[in-house]
Amino acid sequence: MSGALGVYPLNDRRTGKEVDATLWQSIERRHVDDFINKWKPIFDARLAELRSRGAVTVEIAAEHNLQDAYWQWAEKVEERRGELAWASFAVEAEGVTQGLMFTRVGADVRAREASQRNQYIVEIDLVAIAPWNRFRLVPTPQFKGIGRLLLATAISLSFSEEFAGRIGLHALPQADTWYRDVCGMTDLGIDNTKMRYFEMTEAQARAFIQ
Amino acid sequence: MTFAFQEGISPLIPLVIPMIEKRTMTLNLSAHEMDVVERLADEKGLSKTALVRQALRLYQSISSRLDNGEKVFVEHPTTKEKAELMVLS
Numbered sequence: 001m002s003g004a005l006g007v008y009p010l011n012d013r014r015t016g017k018e019v020d021a022t023l024w025q026s027i028e029r030r031h032v033d034d035f036i037n038k039w040k041p042i043f044d045a046r047l048a049e050l051r052s053r054g055a056v057t058v059e060i061a062a063e064h065n066l067q068d069a070y071w072q073w074a075e076k077v078e079e080r081r082g083e084l085a086w087a088s089f090a091v092e093a094e095g096v097t098q099g100l101m102f103t104r105v106g107a108d109v110r111a112r113e114a115s116q117r118n119q120y121i122v123e124i125d126l127v128a129i130a131p132w133n134r135f136r137l138v139p140t141p142q143f144k145g146i147g148r149l150l151l152a153t154a155i156s157l158s159f160s161e162e163f164a165g166r167i168g169l170h171a172l173p174q175a176d177t178w179y180r181d182v183c184g185m186t187d188l189g190i191d192n193t194k195m196r197y198f199e200m201t202e203a204q205a206r207a208f209i210q
Numbered sequence: 211m212t213f214a215f216q217e218g219i220s221p222l223i224p225l226v227i228p229m230i231e232k233r234t235m236t237l238n239l240s241a242h243e244m245d246v247v248e249r250l251a252d253e254k255g256l257s258k259t260a261l262v263r264q265a266l267r268l269y270q271s272i273s274s275r276l277d278n279g280e281k282v283f284v285e286h287p288t289t290k291e292k293a294e295l296m297v298l299s
Contacts, residue, residue: 002230003230005227005228005229005230006227006228008225008227023227025229025230083270083271083274084263084266084267084270084271085267085270085271105264105267106264106267106268106271107264107267107268119255120254120256120264149225152225152226152227153227155226156225156226156227156228156229157229159226160229161260161263162255162256162257162260209225209226
């Protein structure tokens with residue numbers, strides 16, 4: 001099932017103007033091609049530059065906003081095609097993919113936060129924005145609002161599934177503060193994945209999308 | 211696993227995004243089957259539609275694993291006795 005979910009405004013930091021972005025469900029071949037042909041060369045160039053100065057540790061990758069550079073979007077799209085548990089989304093603006101996200105739902109995808117423990121949630125499995133929109137990776141990131149649009153999409157999916165907006169995710173260290181301080185998600189600490197796990201309650205979700 | 215967004219929340223997008231429109235079907239169930247659907251939906255806090263959708267995902271997931279040659283077991287909580295879960299083939 002695939003199609004455009006709507007057109008939403010992003011802010012172009014270079015001009016200060018709004019730009020229309022189209023939100024798609026699901027990730028299509030052209031989005032994967034953009035990742036391979038437009039995103040990855042930027043990641044690879046920065047990684048090569050960093051490697052020329054020494055080993056690229058997790059901390060260095062985080063410092064340069066590159067921790068997801070190795071994610072295999074093409075393989076994930078192929079593996080998960082047709083699986084009802086998975087949904088995927090892409091944001092396009094100016095004819096180019098600006099953001100990508102995979103979500104998961106299912107009988108085993110349950111909340112951990114005390115007030116909603118064991119209730120169904122939407123899990124954000126992977127979410128990323130194009131490298132030219134990232135602070136610390138490029139001098140002047142272009143679009144603002146892609147992360148919020150994708151998070152709002154996951155919340156909307158949760159409402160659509162009758163999960164009351166509840167979502168959960170594991171954050172890369174470079175993202176902790178955004179989820180906790182900007183999005184208002186509950187930080188449930190580092191779990192057995194060695195990553196920090198965040199959850200959004202119904203109240204937090206309603207506050208986020210208002 | 212998710213990625214960082216080094217930005218504040220844009221005020222541009224206050225939204226609940228409509229998901230792709232769903233199709234409607236009529237499902238004929240016996241009274242007993244309907245009772246079970248209603249009870250499970252009530253227990254899970256879901257509508258009957260949402261319950262059936264969750265069940266369909268689970269059924270697909272298990273079928274897919276079995277099709278790939280995997281086995282699915284359920285384990286007794288105390289005796290740890292395992293029973294292989296079978297689904298329609």
